[in-house]
Amino acid sequence: MKRYLTFMTFAFISLQTLVYASFAVYYGDVSPTNIDELSKFNLLILSPLVEENYIKELKSKNIIVVGYLSLATIGGWEPWAGEVPDSVIIGHWETWNERETDFSSPQWRDIVLNKAVPYILSKGFDGVFLDNLDYVDKYPEKREAMVELIKAIREKYPDIVIVANRGFSIAEEITPYVDYILFEDFITYYDFNGNKYKIYQDADLQWVLAQAEMLKKLKAKVLALSYADLDNEKQVEEFSKIVCKYAGEYGFEVYMADITLQRIGLNPCENFTKSQVPSSEAKIGEENKNICGSGAILLVIFLPRSLRELILR
Template identity: 25%
Template sequence: MKKIIFIAAIVLYGTLAAFSVSAIAAEPDSVNRVNLTRVENWFILLNYDVEKFPFMEEKFNKYDMAVLDPDVCPDFKNYTDKKIFIAYVSFGEAESYRPYWGKIKDKEWVLRENPDWKENYYIDPRSYEWEKIIINEIIPDILKKGFNGIMLDTIDTAGMLESENIQKFYGAKRAMIDLVRAVRLKYPDLIMLSNNGFEILEDIAPFIDGLIVEDINMMPDFKNGGYKKVESSEREYKISVLRGLMDRFKLNVFAIDYAPCNSRQIIKDCVTKCRKLGFNPYVAEKDLNAVYDNRVNTSSAHKIKSARKKEYRYC
């Protein structure tokens, strides 16, 4: 009898879990996903300097979607009915330049600094306090500023922590998945685009509307400086995962490659390869401190060069 009850409990739990996922999952034909499918041109601008880069309306009009730092970004209030605005949110790292930093900097779940990105500190995603800050403080503030959605960055921190010390950080990946699910549950109409996080993408795919992925063809060379090609094995792995998610969940993929601004042939290769894969490409330099025009046809190259202005960088 106990065995029967135990089996029944497992079946019931599995049924409830499946129902819970389906109840909050984003539908393939949802408004958010349909709108993302219509995006032709997009950009990501995170290190915005208004003095160096006054945002010009005529430049912006050709883009359908912008990913921006919510605390330092151009004024886009006049465009909200026409464009998709995505706010950058770091899920796996806390940033010392954010409004919340003062009250969390001494918390035990704030870990070491990311050696590749100064002022960014790894977070233990199992922290309920961190979840509350994201859901009750960061996202409401973003919505007040007029954003349509969020980019979920550094979700791969969870897998990194578990791989470093599984005993100490056991459950970190599960906690990150639960955090993404909790955000979807709280904000059902929010556009959610994950960034990287390949270890948990299949688990969070039902709750997101699209995928942003970095380094499909080219990436920053943090060791030697400059840029380098992505290793073929890493590239093939990413493509395999992304194509599978595209087919299974009908998700749009927005791909960012990093390359020098003056390397037109490299940019052309990146754009062409991504488009052949069904990805929506964007090529930029690693600091993401300007908007880069990825037009690559020969006939427009001269126009791009002659049209350069100090407030608008072309790539």
């Protein structure tokens, strides 16, 4: 026990030598031309199609790399798509031209647990990014099945890193089984009807902030994904100011990208000091004052799960 406490003390002291962690969501190709740019992040959410040698290279730089896995849709491009029978398909998602899967189906559960996750891990990924959890709101009768599926992933693969995308209506149930919750569309979003990037306003903004408050009360580790036109410098600056204001208030780490996620984005808070962007997180070290977010992420994610859970309580 004494040795354990000594390690804990050393771990937290070591935080003073670390910069704030950062993350990126990028589904484009990884190649020699952009791997250095990707290497500036501490956690990467990438396509499962990324070549193994690039995953290995990123991991050699102490970067956590997780692979994409939708728990409610199949696009046809996934290496496990051929395993999905028509009997599992229950709908069609027109926006991204994907088929909706019955995530309560034992067949789908088997594909996820014994085909998709193993494929991703076999390529060297540290874990999985679970997308489209909001489908529980479209199919509320399958809500419990989604929670059980996420729980099953954790139980079968106890030491992997799991990032869950949204799923606010089941956040309380799934938080014990995931390492992070990605808050996609945090403050800003892409309006597919108007083909414009926008900032949430009025009742919509209040709803977003209510979800942020809920996640904060759950003590979930949140990665906030905001959208903007990266070619529009004025918009990026405008969006960054308001996004970082709220991110600071809730202690969220932020990444800003365009809606395609085929282009490497940025940490929008790098240009704001702690005095400009209020944060609920304590400042750790002088070298960190130009970046907002959770300083503990980089250290905690490398610890054994049992120790991570104790720290994150």
